[in-house]
Amino acid sequence: MRIVRLANFVTPTSGGLRTALRELGTGYAAAGHEPVLIIPGPAEHDERTEAGRIITMPGPKVPGLGGYRVLTDRRRLRRLLEELEPDRLEVSGRTTLRWTGAWARSRGVRSMMVSHESLSGLLRLYGGPAALADRLNRASASRFDTVVCTTGWAAAEFARLGTANLIRVPLGVDLEAFGPERADRRLRAPGRVLLVHCGRLSPEKRPDRSIRALAELHRRGLPVELVVAGDGPLRPKLERQAAHLAVRFLGHVTDRDRLAALLATADVALAPGPVETFGLAALEALASGTPVVASRHSALPEVIGPAGLAVDDDPAAYADAVELLLAEPSLRAAARAQAECHGWPAAVQGFLHAHGLTGALR
Structure with a gap:
């Protein structure tokens, strides 16, 4: 046909x-x-x-x-x-x-x-x-x-x-391309927790919330770095917003192996878009063994299941969720298991x- x-x-x-x-x-x-x-x-x-x-x-x-x-x-x-x-x-x-x-x-x-x-x-x-x-x-x-x-x-x-x-x-999700075994410690700054935001830098994705969450974690004294994989019309504004924070903007990552390594190395992935209808990037993070913090107003609570947390659209709520996930290393196995359903x-x-x-x- x-x-x-x-x-x-x-x-x-x-x-x-x-x-x-x-x-x-x-x-x-x-x-x-x-x-x-x-x-x-x-x-x-x-x-x-x-x-x-x-x-x-x-x-x-x-x-x-x-x-x-x-x-x-x-x-x-x-x-x-x-x-x-x-x-x-x-x-x-x-x-x-x-x-x-x-x-x-x-x-x-x-x-x-x-x-x-x-x-x-x-x-x-x-x-x-x-x-x-x-x-x-x-x-x-x-x-x-x-x-x-x-x-x-x-x-x-x-x-x-x-x-x-x-x-x-x-x-x-491609369960062979994305997996915990692809982690590369060279992507992690020594002594820092690594967060990742993967998605288009456009208003409906609300990438600014990931940066505000990072600022809140810095205020609490946590050694956290955020890597942003994605590009879009908001990038110049976001770079100004993150000028004094530990943020790296990678732009659009075309190399899937590089993206898989980043997602597997990260400690937590952030998915703050409030109108996501599925969230493939979040599912790729789960397949990589990385738990996800997502907006509870989106479809992502269905997708991430027990392998992450869904929170209100507030920087403190995202920061709280990151700290809770960091305290539960067993969630990495749960993340992969959740992805294997998809x-x-x-x-x-x-x-x-x-x-x-x-x-x-x-």
Whole structure:
């Protein structure tokens, strides 16, 4: 079966969504299907990868989002979809791509929308009306045969609308690429506790909370260093905020081995984003044997389970949680065990089932 997938907000430096698209595409191909991914970019491009064919179409940048682009040329995209003749359509995008659900239905193609973000959460964060999220979510759910959410938290905004075509399928983590054995003590400053924040430096991720938590730990006299792996529009502001603190900004880490070593070496990972619908970076930390402190307002309490703490969005609460986790070294084994519940093969099978497809991973 040819599974054509559409996604906005994918760049060479984007994180969780890009990882999920790659891993699912690789899994679909391994199960005997033909994945084709269409994403926006600065120019046309067409390549074959182990995750399937990837077609880049020109798309404009969204102002203020640090380089993210969207697919807006409906006529061109419609022609491409008609050329590809998909057996299944999978859409990761709830703005400029919502119309494709109606296109698929008109041609008898089964369609799926994957909700990688919480509209109600984002509108709450930016002060928008909750009724708008409900209206858009109803419209999305009505146009696609299936709506897939990765956590119960993410599914809640659809479930309360009585969405009948809602399916929950958790994402996964590469349990071979990330593991406690990848720790590298050379990454740790002597005599310091190592914290890591891994994620895009954008407002909805609230990276400033990790820096404020570090400042609170310094105030308490703890020898703590924070490493920030990620880039984004807030980086200059964050660097000014952290000017007198023990913080290292690495930018976007493209080398997965380097990232795996950092996560395995860290004592605690911080995930303060209040609207995270799954949190792949946090799951990669757990797979590395590193417990996580997360915002209790996000989906991450579901993901981290007993391998971390979920707290209020307050620097003192984050600092308290870090100190509690540091006092429980047995949590490193619990973190790895929690991650082992979320392998990519199970996620791929779950997505294929949502598509009404099967396929044994080769």
